[in-house]
Amino acid sequence: MPLYQTKLAPGETGTVSSLQGSPPVSPRTSTPVVKKTLQLPSPSQYVIYTELELARKHHFEMACTGREGESAMSKELRCRLVRNTVTSMISILRASHQGEELRYPSKHEVTAMAKRLVEYYPMLQDKDEPIKHMSMYSYLQRRILNVKTPQKRQGPRPERSSSTKRRHIDFSPSDQGEDYDAGSSGGSTILLPPGSSSEDDEVSETDKDSLATQARHYKTLQEMYKKPKPNQVAVCQILDLKFQARRAFIDSDILKEEYRLAKIFEAYPCFKELHHVMDELRRILDKDNSKFLDEVKKRWTEFSSMVQFYGVWRKVLKPPMSLGAVESNIALFRALPTLFPSQSVPPKKMGQASEALLHVLQPTEEPAIYLQKRTLFSPVLVFDGSRCLLAIGNTPVTTFAKEELGEGLLYLMGYYYTLHFTYPKCVANLLSVIQTEVLQDSIHERDTTGSYKRAMAEWNAFIKK
Numbered sequence: 001m002p003l004y005q006t007k008l009a010p011g012e013t014g015t016v017s018s019l020q021g022s023p024p025v026s027p028r029t030s031t032p033v034v035k036k037t038l039q040l041p042s043p044s045q046y047v048i049y050t051e052l053e054l055a056r057k058h059h060f061e062m063a064c065t066g067r068e069g070e071s072a073m074s075k076e077l078r079c080r081l082v083r084n085t086v087t088s089m090i091s092i093l094r095a096s097h098q099g100e101e102l103r104y105p106s107k108h109e110v111t112a113m114a115k116r117l118v119e120y121y122p123m124l125q126d127k128d129e130p131i132k133h134m135s136m137y138s139y140l141q142r143r144i145l146n147v148k149t150p151q152k153r154q155g156p157r158p159e160r161s162s163s164t165k166r167r168h169i170d171f172s173p174s175d176q177g178e179d180y181d182a183g184s185s186g187g188s189t190i191l192l193p194p195g196s197s198s199e200d201d202e203v204s205e206t207d208k209d210s211l212a213t214q215a216r217h218y219k220t221l222q223e224m225y226k227k228p229k230p231n232q233v234a235v236c237q238i239l240d241l242k243f244q245a246r247r248a249f250i251d252s253d254i255l256k257e258e259y260r261l262a263k264i265f266e267a268y269p270c271f272k273e274l275h276h277v278m279d280e281l282r283r284i285l286d287k288d289n290s291k292f293l294d295e296v297k298k299r300w301t302e303f304s305s306m307v308q309f310y311g312v313w314r315k316v317l318k319p320p321m322s323l324g325a326v327e328s329n330i331a332l333f334r335a336l337p338t339l340f341p342s343q344s345v346p347p348k349k350m351g352q353a354s355e356a357l358l359h360v361l362q363p364t365e366e367p368a369i370y371l372q373k374r375t376l377f378s379p380v381l382v383f384d385g386s387r388c389l390l391a392i393g394n395t396p397v398t399t400f401a402k403e404e405l406g407e408g409l410l411y412l413m414g415y416y417y418t419l420h421f422t423y424p425k426c427v428a429n430l431l432s433v434i435q436t437e438v439l440q441d442s443i444h445e446r447d448t449t450g451s452y453k454r455a456m457a458e459w460n461a462f463i464k465k
Helices: 053-064 075-095 107-120 134-146 199-224 232-241 243-251 257-267 274-286 292-313 325-339 367-373 402-418 425-437 450-463
Strands: 003-007 045-049 358-360 379-383 387-392 395-401
Touching: 053 232, 075 107, 075 134, 075 199, 075 232, 107 134, 199 232, 199 257, 232 243, 232 274, 274 292, 274 402, 292 325, 292 402, 292 425, 292 450, 325 358, 325 402, 325 425, 367 379, 367 387, 367 395, 379 402, 387 402, 395 402, 402 425, 425 450
Parallel strands: 358 379
Antiparallel strands: 003 045, 379 387, 387 395
């Protein structure tokens, strides 16, 4: 998390200098240059937090396409910014020689900081108002009022302290003010004593800071999911912020296979929800395309419609007119592995290859018992006639309505991508076809087996007729 030093002295000019000898940070070319030096009649040196740089970059990327009005910072991220800013200002002020007299930043300093924050994060500006920083000023002042400064514990002989006596400060969240949830991270300003140096740790501090920021995002996400109704917009913003680090964690081999699923769901409970899984699929394949999922669903509708005719032509499917929507979707699931076969046969206990995609429960069959007997550790749909259960291996994850069964294969692909699973060999060719034809994601040359090439050649020959 980069920290920028803000010197306060008369006027309002200056340049940016990084703390602790770090090299200056150049702004990205896609975002405008904003001064981070603020000068007021005070010797205190304050810090502007820029750990939400990705949210700022996203705003200016949307501004390039004229959609800056759609960009907004979630409540959780805004609270984190306000909390860190106030914590930093109070800590630095009390560490200065004015700390014995001045306990909190002045109104003038808070106003100046509010102006600078909305200048650096334009999505926080008040819309349709002549003064753009009033809301941010109110957030900062409210947080300052909510900071608790408990008195020292008194002994047997209470000591009447004078008004100038220094007190210890506690930056724990206050119960007052609904804008500051426990899910937001606490202050992270580190004040080094005079003469101390971080030159020896200059290389490792960046990595430590990145890990610390990522850990705060994990904690924030988990705290949000302790609530009955998490803020879904805020969840999406947190997932956007640490996409690369999250993919490195999920795609790595550091987790043992038997604990992998539990660890991922522990870190990212949001991935038990289908809309977050599908949104992660968008981030992986086309993160800048907000209409990606709509385009995928449209391609899937066209593909499945053509496959219906292909199956009838191959005498694998009956004409869809004689079946209802649910029965037609079940028949399609069962026919797909036959239309796009793989070289490997399914395990004997599983029976047909389509069981790797969908299992329809018998009237006397329990889903828990079926999952216990399942041998493949991969996503699967379990349908009981009224609702559909999505499970991974032996673990049930989520459910959805039977009307969405037609998009069930897209949900399976979402989990294959999000959790970085390998396709089961008995349906590898089919899922590779979905990957290339519907998701429009290319496959590795080593995956273009002879059976895959034959299946694609037959399919292409049919659709060209």
